[in-house]
Amino acid sequence: xxxxSLRCSLNVAVMACxxxxxxxxxxxxxxxxxxxxxxxxxxxxxxxxxxxxxxxxIEVTALDRVHGFNLPDFGVRTDVLPGKVTRIRFTPDKTGxxxxxxxxFCGDGHEQMSGVLTVKD
Amino acid sequence: xxxxxDRRQFLKLSGLGGVVFASGLSGWANAAKxxxxxxxxxxxxxxxxxxxxxxxxxxxxANTLKKAVAAVNALxxxxxxxxxxxxxxxxxxxxxxxxxRMAEFRDIVSALKVKExxxxxxxxxxxxxxxxxxxxxxxxxxxxxxxxxxxxxxLDNVSDPGAxxxxxxxxxxxxxxxxxxxxxxxxxxxHRPLFDLYPQWxxxxxxxxxxxxxxxxxxxxxxxxxxxxxxxxxxxxxIAHHAAQSLIFPLPAPGSVPKRAPLPWDAEQPxxxxxxxxxxxxxxxxxxxxxxxxxxxx
Numbered sequence: 541x542x543x544x545s546l547r548c549s550l551n552v553a554v555m556a557c558x559x560x561x562x563x564x565x566x567x568x569x570x571x572x573x574x575x576x577x578x579x580x581x582x583x584x585x586x587x588x589x590x591x592x593x594x595x596x597x598i599e600v601t602a603l604d605r606v607h608g609f610n611l612p613d614f615g616v617r618t619d620v621l622p623g624k625v626t627r628i629r630f631t632p633d634k635t636g637x638x639x640x641x642x643x644x645f646c647g648d649g650h651e652q653m654s655g656v657l658t659v660k661d
Numbered sequence: 662x663x664x665x666x667d668r669r670q671f672l673k674l675s676g677l678g679g680v681v682f683a684s685g686l687s688g689w690a691n692a693a694k695x696x697x698x699x700x701x702x703x704x705x706x707x708x709x710x711x712x713x714x715x716x717x718x719x720x721x722x723a724n725t726l727k728k729a730v731a732a733v734n735a736l737x738x739x740x741x742x743x744x745x746x747x748x749x750x751x752x753x754x755x756x757x758x759x760x761x762r763m764a765e766f767r768d769i770v771s772a773l774k775v776k777e778x779x780x781x782x783x784x785x786x787x788x789x790x791x792x793x794x795x796x797x798x799x800x801x802x803x804x805x806x807x808x809x810x811x812x813x814x815x816l817d818n819v820s821d822p823g824a825x826x827x828x829x830x831x832x833x834x835x836x837x838x839x840x841x842x843x844x845x846x847x848x849x850x851x852h853r854p855l856f857d858l859y860p861q862w863x864x865x866x867x868x869x870x871x872x873x874x875x876x877x878x879x880x881x882x883x884x885x886x887x888x889x890x891x892x893x894x895x896x897x898x899x900i901a902h903h904a905a906q907s908l909i910f911p912l913p914a915p916g917s918v919p920k921r922a923p924l925p926w927d928a929e930q931p932x933x934x935x936x937x938x939x940x941x942x943x944x945x946x947x948x949x950x951x952x953x954x955x956x957x958x959x
Contacts, residue, residue: 608823612860619823639861639919645788645822648752651921 571595571629578620578642579603581649588640588657590632598628608644611657619644632659701741701809702941704733704775707887708907710785711769712762713751718910718923721931726769728956729908729937734774740939741808743775746887746905747783747819747852749799756794763798779806783852783888784819792820803830805837810944812841816851818866824853825867835875846947849876849884854904856897859915864889873897881947889915890923891934892953903951906936932956 572594577584579602590596600609602622609628610617618626620642641654709726719725733743750762763786770778780799787795792802802817814837818826826834841847849855855869866872876882882900890907891914910923911934927933932955941950 606822610860610863641861641863643823643863643867645752645784645819645824647754647789650752654920656919 571597573597573599576600576609577603578607578609578653580605580646581642581653583609583640583642583653583655586655588655590657590659592632592635592659592661595629595631599625600628601625605646606644607642607646607653609640610643611638611640613638617643632657635659635661698809699944700942701944702738702939703808704736704740704743704937704939705746705885705905706733706743706908706937707746707905708748708783708890708909709745709766710748710751710907710909711766712753712758713909715910715923716926718926719935720926722909725908725932725935725956726766727772730770730772732954732957733937734772736939739775741775742777742779743770743773744779744850744885745770745781746850746885747781748785748887748907749780749783750786751909752785752789754789756790759790759794760797763794767798779813779815779850781815781850781852782817782819784822784824787817787820788822791822792817795820803833809942811846811848811942811947813848813850816849816855816872818851818853818855818869823867824863824865826869826872831868831871831875834872838875838879841879843878844880846942846944847876847879847882848942849882851884851886853888854886854895854902855884856895856902858889858893858895858904862915862921864915873900876900883947883949885940892938901949903949905938906934906953908935908937908956911935931958 572590574588574596576598578600600620601624602620605622607620608617609620614630614632616628616630618628620626636659638657639654640657642650646653706729711726713722749766750759753759782792782795782802787802796802802820804815806813816826817830818824821827853866854864855866855872858864877898880899884900884902885905886902887905889904890910890912891904892906893904895902912921912923924934936953936955938954939952
């Protein structure tokens, strides 16, 4: 009986784990994933278009030195390191045009390192 | 000679005219009772960007700083001191050129006929090497000094390329403020705005709110800064923040256009939007009268 009970508990645990992974995968499948590279003094994408309410993952990496990625209207910012993919996950909850920019001073031209995110219904 | 400055005559004395902005709590009502020791004035120069080359926004860049120095020297009454609030030089990746620009800048401003000149870095001077070259030429990145009863605190929010003051400097600020009376006149000098002026253009200091929180218990705090290349006035509670014009090119008003690009040179109105300021301090009332002064066109 004790063995049967233990097997049953394990099965429940495995099932719960499976369901959790499936749910997580389903959530990830709904996300929009965007890849961006950063180098002096530009991002590989200067314009982004997203849909309101749809979760997004922005994967950003630097090609030359440390940069920043700051999207203040959504409270999103991160350092962007060379050779490392940094993931920013958020859900746009308002429509309009919003500026993103490098906020780690990177030289003459730093002030022009920016882009525009458009969020549509 | 009577060195006391009559505020009503101040602009006449300066010989340049300009816009006057008053900042403080109690005004000039008791002006007649003030003694010479209670008043002084200083000049704020900012964002000179020595080494910048961009004929479309300033075809006279090689002469602008020199003209500003001449304009300060032409003031009928010399200020007690001059302060440069950052971006003395325009940034460069080349450490040798950075130092050459700093040496040239230092030579030019050595012509100022004033007893004292104070400096602080901007991100163009200090962010690429965390202030290494700057300190060789101009000394500490953050420091304090006292003048006729006013406690001046110079904060460095630029040598960290991410525009933070940092834990160590905030602890230093906290320790410095501990010695001050709550009603002491305090002036903070810094480069970037300590408050979120317009984060979409990076016109903020990442941990500036922490500095403002430390300053908030003190009744008479005023902040003078640069970075945004235009006159701007803002209050966070009782703390006034005054941004100065640049001495190289003006930038648009926060959020007024999609990009924070320099405003083009206006041949019809050369030097429009470029200038410096005088700050007349009434120590007892912690009151500051600001006059925005132009760079002479000639």
